[in-house]
Amino acid sequence: MKTKPTLSLDDVRRIAAAAESHASASAWAVTIAIVDDGGHLLWLQRLDGAPPISAQIAPAKARTAAVGRRESKVYEDVINQGRVSFLSAPTLEGMLEGGVPVMVDGQCIGAVGVSGVKSSEDAEIARAGIAALGA
Numbered sequence: 058m059k060t061k062p063t064l065s066l067d068d069v070r071r072i073a074a075a076a077e078s079h080a081s082a083s084a085w086a087v088t089i090a091i092v093d094d095g096g097h098l099l100w101l102q103r104l105d106g107a108p109p110i111s112a113q114i115a116p117a118k119a120r121t122a123a124v125g126r127r128e129s130k131v132y133e134d135v136i137n138q139g140r141v142s143f144l145s146a147p148t149l150e151g152m153l154e155g156g157v158p159v160m161v162d163g164q165c166i167g168a169v170g171v172s173g174v175k176s177s178e179d180a181e182i183a184r185a186g187i188a189a190l191g192a
Contacts, residue, residue, distance in 0.1 A: 064167045069100050076186030087173030088115040096120035111172035117151030119170030122158045126165045129156030155179030161192045
């Protein structure tokens with residue numbers, strides 16, 4: 058039987074705190090979502106001033122990164138390069154930059170999705186949160 062690491066509640070809180078700190082340092086009003094490796098929501102935090110729609114987009118980006126085992130930007134790039142048929146891919150809703158998988162020892166154990174500012178800044182916030190794990 059194989060074993061793999063999983064995100065604990067403490068891990069999720071550390072990711073969320075680091076992501077919030079990074080966003081707040083730049084006065085970015087965002088929503089932060091953290092999911093497990095199956096895309097199931099573990100954390101949702103909408104900072105003051107974040108657009109209401111960001112509470113839908115951030116979890117979708119996180120789910121896409123978790124189940125796809127890659128950054129959600131990969132899918133956005135594929136679509137922008139002309140493969141629009143990829144929009145019909147099942148279960149992938151957040152095909153926009155800002156979803157980043159949490160990888161430990163080559164295995165995806167979850168993902169962080171952020172929405173509310175420029176997509177590249179969303180991804181920056183997600184990476185800052187993940188970096189708090191030190192993995």
